[in-house]
Amino acid sequence: MADFVLSTTNKTSVRKLTAPIADAAAFNGVIENVLTNNPWGCTPWEGAGESHAAVEKAAETxxxxxxxxxxxxxxxxxxxxxxxxxxxxxxxxxxxxxxxxxxxxxxxxxxxxxxxESYACRLRCHAANGEVYFVVFTRTSVRISSYEDDAIRDAIETWADGVAALA
Known part of the structure; x- marks a missing residue:
């Protein structure tokens, strides 16, 4: 009988914020900063015949x-x-x-x-190495999911360390 063999290792990392993000405007400011400035060095990509931005909103509420x-x-x-x-x-x-x-x-x-009040936004990101991963912001946490390369987490962590709202 054949065995299942691990082919990928998708990871998830979470940062619990020391205090909730102050309000919806501050929350949106963090999201817009990522979309505008691409601080993680993501790259545009194509999938299923569609062009995608380097970082794009996948869901928001x-x-x-x-x-x-x-x-x-x-x-x-x-x-x-x-x-x-x-x-x-x-x-x-x-x-x-x-x-x-x-x-x-x-x-x-x-x-x-x-x-x-609660706020959430899921960003779809394309790393320079070709990985597509997600970063989910809520009022109380930041979650990185579906990544393999720890350099992705490290880049986001370094960036988040410099964002007062994400302490």
């Missing part, structure tokens, strides 16, 4: 959290809205905070709950 408080500041309800872009997040959050019909229905005043 932002979740706003709103609580409804009674006249004493007690929480009596909540609402959340998930959007695929920062602009959608900001629009949804503004709508929830300004929706007086919803405040009346819940019976309290809408207040943003920024500590419970």
């Amino acid at each position: 932002y979740t706003a959290r709103i609580v409804y408080e009674d006249e004493f500041g007690g929480v009596i309800g909540n609402a959340s809205a998930r959007a695929p872009t920062l602009a959608g997040f900001n629009a949804a959050k503004t709508e929830l905070l300004g929706n007086t019909d919803l405040e009346t229905a819940v019976g309290g005043s809408a207040v943003a709950d920024p500590d419970r």
Whole structure:
């Protein structure tokens, strides 16, 4: 009977942040910096007949959290809205905070709950050695996955060490 033989070793590494990224704008700033400046030296590539940028967004989501408080500041309800872009997040959050019909229905005043907001973005990256790997940013961590060459992790780690929001 034939045996399975290891043909590749895909790795995953995670950096847990010492503090959550401050807000959605700061989070988006980190992502836009990577997309604009390509700090990891990625290269454009082609796959399945399609041209790809060196680094590109594969997925993105932002979740706003709103609580409804009674006249004493007690929480009596909540609402959340998930959007695929920062602009959608900001629009949804503004709508929830300004929706007086919803405040009346819940019976309290809408207040943003920024500590419970969540943000995530998955970047697809093409290393100069030909590897395609992913970097997933959340408000509390950075995860590198599907890479083999430790130089990929080392380059991202060195870059992240210089980004205050990723301490």
